[in-house]
Amino acid sequence: MSTTVDRAQIEALVRSAIRQAQSGSSQPSPSAPVLSGAPGGEPLGWVNGKPNLRVSISARHCHLTDEHVEILFGRGSVLEPDKDLYQDGFYAAKQTVMVVGPRRRMLPNVRVLGPTRPASQLELAFTDSISLGIDAPVRHSGKIEGTPGCVLVGPAGSVQLDQGVIRAARHVHMNDHDAAFYGVSNGDMMQLVIKSKDCSVIFDDVLVREDKAAKLEVHIDTDEGNACNLDAATEVTIQPMPKPCACGH
Amino acid sequence: MSTTVDRAQIEALVRSAIRQAQSGSSQPSPSAPVLSGAPGGEPLGWVNGKPNLRVSISARHCHLTDEHVEILFGRGSVLEPDKDLYQDGFYAAKQTVMVVGPRRRMLPNVRVLGPTRPASQLELAFTDSISLGIDAPVRHSGKIEGTPGCVLVGPAGSVQLDQGVIRAARHVHMNDHDAAFYGVSNGDMMQLVIKSKDCSVIFDDVLVREDKAAKLEVHIDTDEGNACNLDAATEVTIQPMPKPCACGH
Numbered sequence: 234m235s236t237t238v239d240r241a242q243i244e245a246l247v248r249s250a251i252r253q254a255q256s257g258s259s260q261p262s263p264s265a266p267v268l269s270g271a272p273g274g275e276p277l278g279w280v281n282g283k284p285n286l287r288v289s290i291s292a293r294h295c296h297l298t299d300e301h302v303e304i305l306f307g308r309g310s311v312l313e314p315d316k317d318l319y320q321d322g323f324y325a326a327k328q329t330v331m332v333v334g335p336r337r338r339m340l341p342n343v344r345v346l347g348p349t350r351p352a353s354q355l356e357l358a359f360t361d362s363i364s365l366g367i368d369a370p371v372r373h374s375g376k377i378e379g380t381p382g383c384v385l386v387g388p389a390g391s392v393q394l395d396q397g398v399i400r401a402a403r404h405v406h407m408n409d410h411d412a413a414f415y416g417v418s419n420g421d422m423m424q425l426v427i428k429s430k431d432c433s434v435i436f437d438d439v440l441v442r443e444d445k446a447a448k449l450e451v452h453i454d455t456d457e458g459n460a461c462n463l464d465a466a467t468e469v470t471i472q473p474m475p476k477p478c479a480c481g482h
Numbered sequence: 483m484s485t486t487v488d489r490a491q492i493e494a495l496v497r498s499a500i501r502q503a504q505s506g507s508s509q510p511s512p513s514a515p516v517l518s519g520a521p522g523g524e525p526l527g528w529v530n531g532k533p534n535l536r537v538s539i540s541a542r543h544c545h546l547t548d549e550h551v552e553i554l555f556g557r558g559s560v561l562e563p564d565k566d567l568y569q570d571g572f573y574a575a576k577q578t579v580m581v582v583g584p585r586r587r588m589l590p591n592v593r594v595l596g597p598t599r600p601a602s603q604l605e606l607a608f609t610d611s612i613s614l615g616i617d618a619p620v621r622h623s624g625k626i627e628g629t630p631g632c633v634l635v636g637p638a639g640s641v642q643l644d645q646g647v648i649r650a651a652r653h654v655h656m657n658d659h660d661a662a663f664y665g666v667s668n669g670d671m672m673q674l675v676i677k678s679k680d681c682s683v684i685f686d687d688v689l690v691r692e693d694k695a696a697k698l699e700v701h702i703d704t705d706e707g708n709a710c711n712l713d714a715a716t717e718v719t720i721q722p723m724p725k726p727c728a729c730g731h
Contacts, residue, residue: 434683435683460705
Protein backbone atom coordinates (compact mmCIF):
# COMPACT_ATOMS: atom_id res chain seq x y z
CA MET A 234 0.00 0.00 0.00
CA SER A 235 2.80 2.40 0.76
CA THR A 236 3.90 2.35 -2.85
CA THR A 237 0.40 3.12 -3.99
CA VAL A 238 -0.03 5.99 -1.61
CA ASP A 239 3.29 7.47 -2.59
CA ARG A 240 2.42 7.18 -6.25
CA ALA A 241 -0.83 9.01 -5.66
CA GLN A 242 1.11 11.71 -3.90
CA ILE A 243 3.52 12.02 -6.76
CA GLU A 244 0.63 12.22 -9.18
CA ALA A 245 -0.87 15.01 -7.13
CA LEU A 246 2.43 16.87 -7.12
CA VAL A 247 2.72 16.51 -10.84
CA ARG A 248 -0.85 17.61 -11.31
CA SER A 249 -0.16 20.57 -9.10
CA ALA A 250 2.25 21.47 -11.86
CA ILE A 251 -0.80 23.24 -12.77
CA ARG A 252 -4.11 24.18 -13.96
CA GLN A 253 -4.34 27.36 -15.85
CA ALA A 254 -7.53 29.14 -16.57
CA GLN A 255 -9.11 32.22 -17.85
CA SER A 256 -9.00 34.62 -15.01
CA GLY A 257 -10.88 37.75 -14.30
CA SER A 258 -13.74 37.89 -11.85
CA SER A 259 -17.17 37.97 -13.37
CA GLN A 260 -17.55 41.18 -11.44
CA PRO A 261 -14.22 42.92 -11.22
CA SER A 262 -14.26 45.92 -8.98
CA PRO A 263 -15.48 48.79 -11.11
CA SER A 264 -13.27 51.11 -9.13
CA ALA A 265 -10.09 49.15 -9.79
CA PRO A 266 -7.61 51.49 -11.40
CA VAL A 267 -6.36 50.65 -14.84
CA LEU A 268 -2.75 49.98 -14.07
CA SER A 269 0.02 50.77 -16.40
CA GLY A 270 2.46 47.96 -16.85
CA ALA A 271 5.30 47.52 -14.44
CA PRO A 272 8.63 48.85 -15.60
CA GLY A 273 9.64 46.75 -18.55
CA GLY A 274 6.22 45.24 -19.27
CA GLU A 275 3.09 43.83 -17.70
CA PRO A 276 2.62 43.23 -13.99
CA LEU A 277 4.15 39.98 -12.76
CA GLY A 278 2.22 36.99 -13.99
CA TRP A 279 -0.22 38.93 -16.15
CA VAL A 280 -1.04 37.85 -19.68
CA ASN A 281 -2.60 40.10 -22.31
CA GLY A 282 -3.19 42.89 -19.85
CA LYS A 283 -5.04 40.80 -17.28
CA PRO A 284 -4.28 38.65 -14.26
CA ASN A 285 -3.73 35.03 -15.25
CA LEU A 286 -5.27 32.83 -12.58
CA ARG A 287 -3.73 29.53 -11.64
CA VAL A 288 -5.27 27.09 -9.20
CA SER A 289 -2.75 24.60 -7.84
CA ILE A 290 -3.23 21.58 -5.66
CA SER A 291 -0.71 21.48 -2.84
CA ALA A 292 -0.04 17.85 -2.04
CA ARG A 293 1.14 17.17 1.50
CA HIS A 294 4.57 18.63 2.13
CA CYS A 295 6.77 20.06 4.81
CA HIS A 296 8.92 23.11 5.42
CA LEU A 297 12.10 22.81 7.45
CA THR A 298 14.50 25.04 9.34
CA ASP A 299 18.19 25.02 8.39
CA GLU A 300 18.92 23.23 11.66
CA HIS A 301 16.37 20.49 10.97
CA VAL A 302 17.76 19.98 7.45
CA GLU A 303 21.14 19.24 8.97
CA ILE A 304 19.74 16.89 11.60
CA LEU A 305 17.61 14.98 9.08
CA PHE A 306 20.01 14.84 6.15
CA GLY A 307 23.44 15.22 7.76
CA ARG A 308 25.76 17.97 8.90
CA GLY A 309 26.36 20.54 6.18
CA SER A 310 23.31 19.45 4.18
CA VAL A 311 21.19 21.98 2.36
CA LEU A 312 17.96 21.58 0.43
CA GLU A 313 18.57 20.68 -3.20
CA PRO A 314 16.05 22.16 -5.63
CA ASP A 315 14.40 19.52 -7.80
CA LYS A 316 11.55 21.38 -9.43
CA ASP A 317 10.66 25.05 -9.40
CA LEU A 318 7.23 26.01 -8.13
CA TYR A 319 5.17 28.66 -9.91
CA GLN A 320 6.06 31.28 -7.29
CA ASP A 321 9.51 32.59 -8.09
CA GLY A 322 12.20 31.40 -5.69
CA PHE A 323 10.24 28.46 -4.28
CA TYR A 324 10.91 24.84 -5.17
CA ALA A 325 10.20 21.21 -4.40
CA ALA A 326 13.41 19.80 -2.98
CA LYS A 327 14.93 16.47 -3.86
CA GLN A 328 14.64 15.54 -0.19
CA THR A 329 11.68 13.78 1.42
CA VAL A 330 11.03 12.83 5.02
CA MET A 331 9.07 10.09 6.71
CA VAL A 332 6.39 11.43 9.05
CA VAL A 333 5.40 9.40 12.08
CA GLY A 334 2.26 10.21 14.01
CA PRO A 335 0.84 8.95 17.28
CA ARG A 336 0.19 5.21 17.46
CA ARG A 337 3.11 4.78 15.03
CA ARG A 338 1.09 5.48 11.94
CA MET A 339 3.23 7.05 9.25
CA LEU A 340 3.48 8.63 5.82
CA PRO A 341 6.59 7.27 4.14
CA ASN A 342 7.59 10.03 1.70
CA VAL A 343 6.61 13.61 2.32
CA ARG A 344 8.20 16.15 0.00
CA VAL A 345 10.21 19.03 1.47
CA LEU A 346 9.62 22.44 -0.09
CA GLY A 347 12.29 25.13 -0.11
CA PRO A 348 13.71 27.50 0.80
CA THR A 349 14.09 26.81 4.51
CA ARG A 350 12.02 28.73 7.07
CA PRO A 351 12.30 29.99 10.63
CA ALA A 352 10.02 27.16 11.85
CA SER A 353 9.39 23.66 10.53
CA GLN A 354 5.85 22.87 9.50
CA LEU A 355 3.95 19.90 8.06
CA GLU A 356 1.00 20.63 5.75
CA LEU A 357 -1.51 17.84 5.22
CA ALA A 358 -4.85 17.36 3.59
CA PHE A 359 -7.54 16.17 5.97
CA THR A 360 -7.40 12.69 4.44
CA ASP A 361 -3.68 12.56 5.23
CA SER A 362 -4.28 13.66 8.79
CA ILE A 363 -6.82 10.86 9.27
CA SER A 364 -4.31 8.33 7.87
CA LEU A 365 -1.67 9.68 10.21
CA GLY A 366 -3.99 9.78 13.20
CA ILE A 367 -3.36 13.48 13.84
CA ASP A 368 -6.20 15.90 14.34
CA ALA A 369 -4.69 18.75 12.33
CA PRO A 370 -6.51 22.08 12.53
CA VAL A 371 -7.10 24.30 9.52
CA ARG A 372 -4.49 27.05 9.81
CA HIS A 373 -2.78 29.57 7.62
CA SER A 374 0.90 28.92 6.97
CA GLY A 375 3.08 30.02 9.90
CA LYS A 376 0.19 30.10 12.39
CA ILE A 377 1.20 26.99 14.23
CA GLU A 378 0.83 27.95 17.88
CA GLY A 379 -0.91 25.17 19.73
CA THR A 380 -1.05 22.78 16.80
CA PRO A 381 -0.12 19.10 17.16
CA GLY A 382 3.40 17.84 16.58
CA CYS A 383 4.86 14.73 14.97
CA VAL A 384 8.17 13.01 14.35
CA LEU A 385 10.11 13.61 11.13
CA VAL A 386 12.57 10.94 10.12
CA GLY A 387 15.35 11.44 7.57
CA PRO A 388 18.34 9.35 6.48
CA ALA A 389 20.64 11.00 9.03
CA GLY A 390 18.41 11.57 12.01
CA SER A 391 14.99 12.46 13.34
CA VAL A 392 13.28 15.52 14.73
CA GLN A 393 10.45 15.74 17.21
CA LEU A 394 8.21 18.64 16.26
CA ASP A 395 6.27 19.83 19.28
CA GLN A 396 3.90 21.70 17.01
CA GLY A 397 3.52 22.52 13.32
CA VAL A 398 1.11 19.96 11.86
CA ILE A 399 -1.66 21.83 10.06
CA ARG A 400 -4.18 21.50 7.35
CA ALA A 401 -3.22 24.45 5.18
CA ALA A 402 -6.07 26.92 4.78
CA ARG A 403 -7.01 27.92 1.25
CA HIS A 404 -5.26 31.04 0.09
CA VAL A 405 -4.45 33.04 -2.97
CA HIS A 406 -1.05 34.56 -3.64
CA MET A 407 -1.17 37.81 -5.55
CA ASN A 408 0.78 40.99 -6.12
CA ASP A 409 -0.42 44.56 -5.68
CA HIS A 410 -1.57 44.80 -9.30
CA ASP A 411 -3.73 41.68 -8.92
CA ALA A 412 -5.14 43.00 -5.64
CA ALA A 413 -6.06 46.30 -7.28
CA PHE A 414 -7.67 44.45 -10.19
CA TYR A 415 -9.95 42.48 -7.87
CA GLY A 416 -10.45 45.33 -5.41
CA VAL A 417 -9.09 43.36 -2.45
CA SER A 418 -6.28 43.78 0.07
CA ASN A 419 -3.94 41.53 1.99
CA GLY A 420 -5.96 39.56 4.56
CA ASP A 421 -9.30 39.82 2.73
CA MET A 422 -11.29 36.71 1.94
CA MET A 423 -12.30 35.72 -1.57
CA GLN A 424 -14.43 33.03 -3.19
CA LEU A 425 -13.00 30.47 -5.59
CA VAL A 426 -15.58 29.25 -8.10
CA ILE A 427 -14.83 25.95 -9.84
CA LYS A 428 -17.10 24.78 -12.64
CA SER A 429 -16.64 21.07 -13.18
CA LYS A 430 -19.01 18.57 -14.77
CA ASP A 431 -21.46 17.27 -12.14
CA CYS A 432 -19.30 18.46 -9.25
CA SER A 433 -18.99 22.25 -9.28
CA VAL A 434 -17.90 23.81 -6.02
CA ILE A 435 -17.64 27.30 -4.55
CA PHE A 436 -14.89 27.56 -1.95
CA ASP A 437 -15.33 30.35 0.57
CA ASP A 438 -12.61 31.52 2.95
CA VAL A 439 -9.81 31.97 0.40
CA LEU A 440 -7.34 34.29 2.16
CA VAL A 441 -5.57 36.97 0.13
CA ARG A 442 -1.80 36.86 0.68
CA GLU A 443 -0.43 39.88 -1.08
CA ASP A 444 3.25 40.26 -1.88
CA LYS A 445 4.92 42.40 -4.52
CA ALA A 446 6.88 39.39 -5.76
CA ALA A 447 3.89 37.02 -6.01
CA LYS A 448 2.09 35.73 -9.07
CA LEU A 449 -1.64 35.11 -8.96
CA GLU A 450 -2.12 31.55 -7.72
CA VAL A 451 -4.69 29.84 -5.53
CA HIS A 452 -3.51 26.94 -3.35
CA ILE A 453 -5.98 24.28 -2.32
CA ASP A 454 -5.24 20.84 -0.89
CA THR A 455 -5.76 17.43 -2.46
CA ASP A 456 -9.14 16.88 -0.78
CA GLU A 457 -10.41 20.17 -2.12
CA GLY A 458 -8.98 19.50 -5.57
CA ASN A 459 -10.54 16.05 -5.62
CA ALA A 460 -13.91 17.28 -4.36
CA CYS A 461 -14.31 19.39 -7.53
CA ASN A 462 -12.24 17.18 -9.86
CA LEU A 463 -10.01 20.16 -10.55
CA ASP A 464 -8.18 18.46 -13.41
CA ALA A 465 -11.42 18.37 -15.38
CA ALA A 466 -12.61 21.85 -14.42
CA THR A 467 -14.05 23.88 -17.27
CA GLU A 468 -13.93 27.29 -15.61
CA VAL A 469 -12.04 28.71 -12.66
CA THR A 470 -12.62 32.19 -11.24
CA ILE A 471 -12.01 34.12 -8.06
CA GLN A 472 -14.06 36.99 -6.74
CA PRO A 473 -14.41 38.96 -3.53
CA MET A 474 -16.80 37.40 -1.03
CA PRO A 475 -20.27 38.48 -2.17
CA LYS A 476 -22.06 41.01 -0.02
CA PRO A 477 -25.79 40.88 0.70
CA CYS A 478 -27.72 43.13 -1.63
CA ALA A 479 -31.05 44.87 -1.66
CA CYS A 480 -32.84 42.08 -3.50
CA GLY A 481 -32.16 39.61 -0.71
CA HIS A 482 -29.47 37.60 -2.44
CA MET B 483 -0.65 0.84 5.55
CA SER B 484 -3.59 -1.38 4.71
CA THR B 485 -4.64 -1.38 8.35
CA THR B 486 -4.47 2.38 8.45
CA VAL B 487 -6.48 2.86 5.32
CA ASP B 488 -9.14 0.48 6.48
CA ARG B 489 -9.33 2.21 9.81
CA ALA B 490 -9.83 5.53 8.07
CA GLN B 491 -12.61 3.98 6.09
CA ILE B 492 -14.26 2.61 9.16
CA GLU B 493 -13.95 6.00 10.83
CA ALA B 494 -15.62 7.57 7.83
CA LEU B 495 -18.43 5.05 7.98
CA VAL B 496 -18.91 5.68 11.65
CA ARG B 497 -18.80 9.39 11.12
CA SER B 498 -21.36 9.03 8.39
CA ALA B 499 -23.51 7.80 11.21
CA ILE B 500 -24.21 11.37 11.02
CA ARG B 501 -24.26 14.99 11.14
CA GLN B 502 -27.53 16.50 11.96
CA ALA B 503 -28.34 20.10 11.50
CA GLN B 504 -30.99 22.68 11.56
CA SER B 505 -32.66 22.37 8.25
CA GLY B 506 -34.89 24.71 6.40
CA SER B 507 -33.66 26.61 3.42
CA SER B 508 -32.88 30.23 4.05
CA GLN B 509 -35.35 30.85 1.27
CA PRO B 510 -38.01 28.17 1.40
CA SER B 511 -40.35 28.28 -1.53
CA PRO B 512 -43.06 30.79 -0.62
CA SER B 513 -45.51 28.68 -2.58
CA ALA B 514 -44.77 25.50 -0.67
CA PRO B 515 -48.05 24.19 0.70
CA VAL B 516 -48.38 23.73 4.42
CA LEU B 517 -48.67 19.99 4.56
CA SER B 518 -50.72 18.21 7.05
CA GLY B 519 -48.92 15.39 8.76
CA ALA B 520 -48.83 11.97 7.22
CA PRO B 521 -51.31 9.53 8.70
CA GLY B 522 -50.26 8.98 12.26
CA GLY B 523 -48.01 12.04 12.56
CA GLU B 524 -45.44 14.15 10.78
CA PRO B 525 -44.02 13.43 7.33
CA LEU B 526 -41.25 10.83 7.36
CA GLY B 527 -38.11 12.20 8.92
CA TRP B 528 -39.58 15.56 9.97
CA VAL B 529 -39.01 17.00 13.41
CA ASN B 530 -41.13 19.72 14.96
CA GLY B 531 -43.07 20.35 11.76
CA LYS B 532 -40.01 20.82 9.54
CA PRO B 533 -37.65 18.73 7.44
CA ASN B 534 -34.65 17.57 9.44
CA LEU B 535 -31.60 17.70 7.20
CA ARG B 536 -28.83 15.16 7.51
CA VAL B 537 -25.61 15.28 5.54
CA SER B 538 -23.84 11.93 5.45
CA ILE B 539 -20.45 10.99 4.12
CA SER B 540 -20.61 7.87 1.99
CA ALA B 541 -17.29 6.10 2.35
CA ARG B 542 -16.33 3.88 -0.59
CA HIS B 543 -18.65 0.90 -0.88
CA CYS B 544 -20.15 -1.51 -3.36
CA HIS B 545 -23.53 -2.86 -4.31
CA LEU B 546 -23.87 -6.45 -5.49
CA THR B 547 -26.34 -8.62 -7.38
CA ASP B 548 -27.67 -11.80 -5.75
CA GLU B 549 -25.58 -13.81 -8.20
CA HIS B 550 -22.37 -11.97 -7.32
CA VAL B 551 -23.03 -12.42 -3.58
CA GLU B 552 -23.12 -16.17 -4.13
CA ILE B 553 -19.97 -16.18 -6.28
CA LEU B 554 -18.02 -14.02 -3.82
CA PHE B 555 -19.23 -15.49 -0.53
CA GLY B 556 -20.35 -19.02 -1.47
CA ARG B 557 -23.42 -20.78 -2.80
CA GLY B 558 -26.52 -19.93 -0.81
CA SER B 559 -24.94 -16.82 0.76
CA VAL B 560 -26.98 -13.71 1.37
CA LEU B 561 -25.96 -10.30 2.64
CA GLU B 562 -26.03 -10.10 6.43
CA PRO B 563 -27.07 -6.72 7.81
CA ASP B 564 -24.54 -5.29 10.23
CA LYS B 565 -25.67 -1.71 10.68
CA ASP B 566 -28.80 0.05 9.50
CA LEU B 567 -28.35 3.15 7.36
CA TYR B 568 -30.51 6.21 7.90
CA GLN B 569 -32.70 5.36 4.92
CA ASP B 570 -35.18 2.70 6.02
CA GLY B 571 -34.46 -0.75 4.61
CA PHE B 572 -30.83 -0.08 3.69
CA TYR B 573 -27.84 -1.38 5.61
CA ALA B 574 -24.10 -1.88 5.73
CA ALA B 575 -23.54 -5.62 5.39
CA LYS B 576 -21.10 -7.64 7.44
CA GLN B 577 -19.42 -8.61 4.18
CA THR B 578 -16.55 -6.75 2.54
CA VAL B 579 -14.74 -7.38 -0.74
CA MET B 580 -11.26 -6.73 -1.99
CA VAL B 581 -11.21 -4.54 -5.09
CA VAL B 582 -8.40 -4.97 -7.60
CA GLY B 583 -7.78 -2.39 -10.29
CA PRO B 584 -5.50 -2.27 -13.28
CA ARG B 585 -1.80 -2.69 -12.59
CA ARG B 586 -2.80 -4.83 -9.60
CA ARG B 587 -3.41 -1.95 -7.28
CA MET B 588 -6.07 -2.79 -4.74
CA LEU B 589 -8.30 -1.69 -1.89
CA PRO B 590 -8.36 -4.46 0.69
CA ASN B 591 -11.70 -4.01 2.45
CA VAL B 592 -14.61 -2.34 0.72
CA ARG B 593 -17.91 -2.54 2.52
CA VAL B 594 -20.94 -4.05 0.78
CA LEU B 595 -24.22 -2.20 1.22
CA GLY B 596 -27.56 -3.98 1.05
CA PRO B 597 -30.03 -4.91 -0.15
CA THR B 598 -28.80 -6.46 -3.40
CA ARG B 599 -29.42 -4.75 -6.74
CA PRO B 600 -29.97 -5.65 -10.39
CA ALA B 601 -26.38 -4.59 -11.23
CA SER B 602 -23.19 -4.56 -9.17
CA GLN B 603 -21.54 -1.19 -8.70
CA LEU B 604 -18.47 0.20 -6.93
CA GLU B 605 -18.67 3.73 -5.53
CA LEU B 606 -15.39 5.49 -4.79
CA ALA B 607 -14.20 8.91 -3.79
CA PHE B 608 -11.78 10.45 -6.25
CA THR B 609 -8.90 9.83 -3.84
CA ASP B 610 -9.79 6.13 -3.82
CA SER B 611 -9.92 6.00 -7.59
CA ILE B 612 -6.42 7.49 -7.78
CA SER B 613 -5.15 4.90 -5.29
CA LEU B 614 -6.77 2.16 -7.32
CA GLY B 615 -5.55 3.54 -10.65
CA ILE B 616 -9.05 3.74 -12.10
CA ASP B 617 -10.30 6.87 -13.80
CA ALA B 618 -13.82 6.74 -12.37
CA PRO B 619 -16.29 9.24 -13.81
CA VAL B 620 -18.77 11.18 -11.69
CA ARG B 621 -22.08 9.38 -12.19
CA HIS B 622 -25.39 9.05 -10.47
CA SER B 623 -26.09 5.65 -8.95
CA GLY B 624 -27.22 3.13 -11.54
CA LYS B 625 -25.90 5.14 -14.51
CA ILE B 626 -22.96 2.89 -15.19
CA GLU B 627 -23.02 2.49 -18.97
CA GLY B 628 -19.51 2.89 -20.33
CA THR B 629 -17.84 3.20 -16.92
CA PRO B 630 -14.64 1.28 -16.10
CA GLY B 631 -14.71 -2.15 -14.52
CA CYS B 632 -12.62 -3.87 -11.85
CA VAL B 633 -12.18 -7.21 -10.16
CA LEU B 634 -13.99 -7.98 -6.90
CA VAL B 635 -12.49 -10.70 -4.72
CA GLY B 636 -14.33 -12.43 -1.89
CA PRO B 637 -13.54 -15.45 0.28
CA ALA B 638 -15.30 -17.87 -2.08
CA GLY B 639 -14.53 -16.44 -5.51
CA SER B 640 -14.03 -13.41 -7.68
CA VAL B 641 -16.06 -11.42 -10.16
CA GLN B 642 -14.87 -9.42 -13.14
CA LEU B 643 -17.05 -6.31 -13.47
CA ASP B 644 -16.93 -5.03 -17.04
CA GLN B 645 -18.36 -1.73 -15.86
CA GLY B 646 -19.73 -0.18 -12.68
CA VAL B 647 -16.89 1.81 -11.09
CA ILE B 648 -18.09 5.35 -10.46
CA ARG B 649 -17.51 8.34 -8.32
CA ALA B 650 -21.00 8.80 -6.88
CA ALA B 651 -22.44 12.19 -7.72
CA ARG B 652 -23.77 14.28 -4.87
CA HIS B 653 -27.46 13.77 -4.26
CA VAL B 654 -30.17 14.38 -1.75
CA HIS B 655 -32.78 11.81 -0.84
CA MET B 656 -36.14 13.27 0.06
CA ASN B 657 -39.82 12.44 0.15
CA ASP B 658 -42.66 14.35 -1.47
CA HIS B 659 -43.23 16.46 1.65
CA ASP B 660 -39.59 17.56 1.70
CA ALA B 661 -39.71 18.33 -2.03
CA ALA B 662 -42.80 20.48 -1.57
CA PHE B 663 -41.15 22.29 1.34
CA TYR B 664 -38.15 23.25 -0.78
CA GLY B 665 -40.14 23.80 -3.96
CA VAL B 666 -38.18 21.21 -5.93
CA SER B 667 -38.95 18.02 -7.86
CA ASN B 668 -37.22 14.76 -8.60
CA GLY B 669 -34.25 15.42 -10.91
CA ASP B 670 -33.80 19.08 -9.91
CA MET B 671 -30.44 20.33 -8.74
CA MET B 672 -29.90 21.97 -5.36
CA GLN B 673 -27.04 23.67 -3.54
CA LEU B 674 -25.58 22.34 -0.31
CA VAL B 675 -24.14 25.10 1.87
CA ILE B 676 -21.64 24.01 4.55
CA LYS B 677 -20.40 26.58 7.05
CA SER B 678 -17.22 25.33 8.65
CA LYS B 679 -14.46 27.30 10.35
CA ASP B 680 -11.95 28.52 7.75
CA CYS B 681 -13.17 26.05 5.12
CA SER B 682 -16.79 26.76 4.19
CA VAL B 683 -17.94 25.28 0.91
CA ILE B 684 -20.95 25.55 -1.36
CA PHE B 685 -21.56 22.35 -3.33
CA ASP B 686 -23.51 22.80 -6.55
CA ASP B 687 -25.00 19.94 -8.56
CA VAL B 688 -26.81 18.15 -5.72
CA LEU B 689 -29.39 15.98 -7.49
CA VAL B 690 -32.84 15.59 -5.95
CA ARG B 691 -33.83 11.93 -5.66
CA GLU B 692 -37.42 11.92 -4.53
CA ASP B 693 -39.08 8.82 -3.15
CA LYS B 694 -42.10 8.54 -0.89
CA ALA B 695 -40.19 6.29 1.47
CA ALA B 696 -37.10 8.51 1.72
CA LYS B 697 -35.93 10.67 4.60
CA LEU B 698 -34.17 13.95 3.91
CA GLU B 699 -30.46 13.13 3.59
CA VAL B 700 -27.63 14.46 1.47
CA HIS B 701 -24.90 12.03 0.44
CA ILE B 702 -21.42 13.34 -0.31
CA ASP B 703 -18.20 11.37 -0.59
CA THR B 704 -15.17 11.40 1.71
CA ASP B 705 -13.26 13.93 -0.42
CA GLU B 706 -16.17 16.33 -0.28
CA GLY B 707 -16.69 15.75 3.43
CA ASN B 708 -13.00 16.33 4.10
CA ALA B 709 -12.82 19.44 1.91
CA CYS B 710 -15.27 21.20 4.24
CA ASN B 711 -14.35 19.35 7.46
CA LEU B 712 -17.96 18.23 7.74
CA ASP B 713 -17.54 16.88 11.27
CA ALA B 714 -16.81 20.38 12.48
CA ALA B 715 -19.46 22.14 10.41
CA THR B 716 -21.46 24.77 12.26
CA GLU B 717 -24.34 25.10 9.80
CA VAL B 718 -25.65 22.92 7.02
CA THR B 719 -28.41 23.97 4.64
CA ILE B 720 -29.76 23.04 1.23
CA GLN B 721 -31.53 25.32 -1.20
CA PRO B 722 -32.62 25.30 -4.82
CA MET B 723 -29.91 26.43 -7.25
CA PRO B 724 -30.06 30.23 -7.13
CA LYS B 725 -31.42 31.99 -10.19
CA PRO B 726 -30.00 35.22 -11.59
CA CYS B 727 -31.96 38.21 -10.40
CA ALA B 728 -32.50 41.78 -11.49
CA CYS B 729 -29.73 43.16 -9.30
CA GLY B 730 -27.12 41.12 -11.13
CA HIS B 731 -26.44 38.55 -8.44
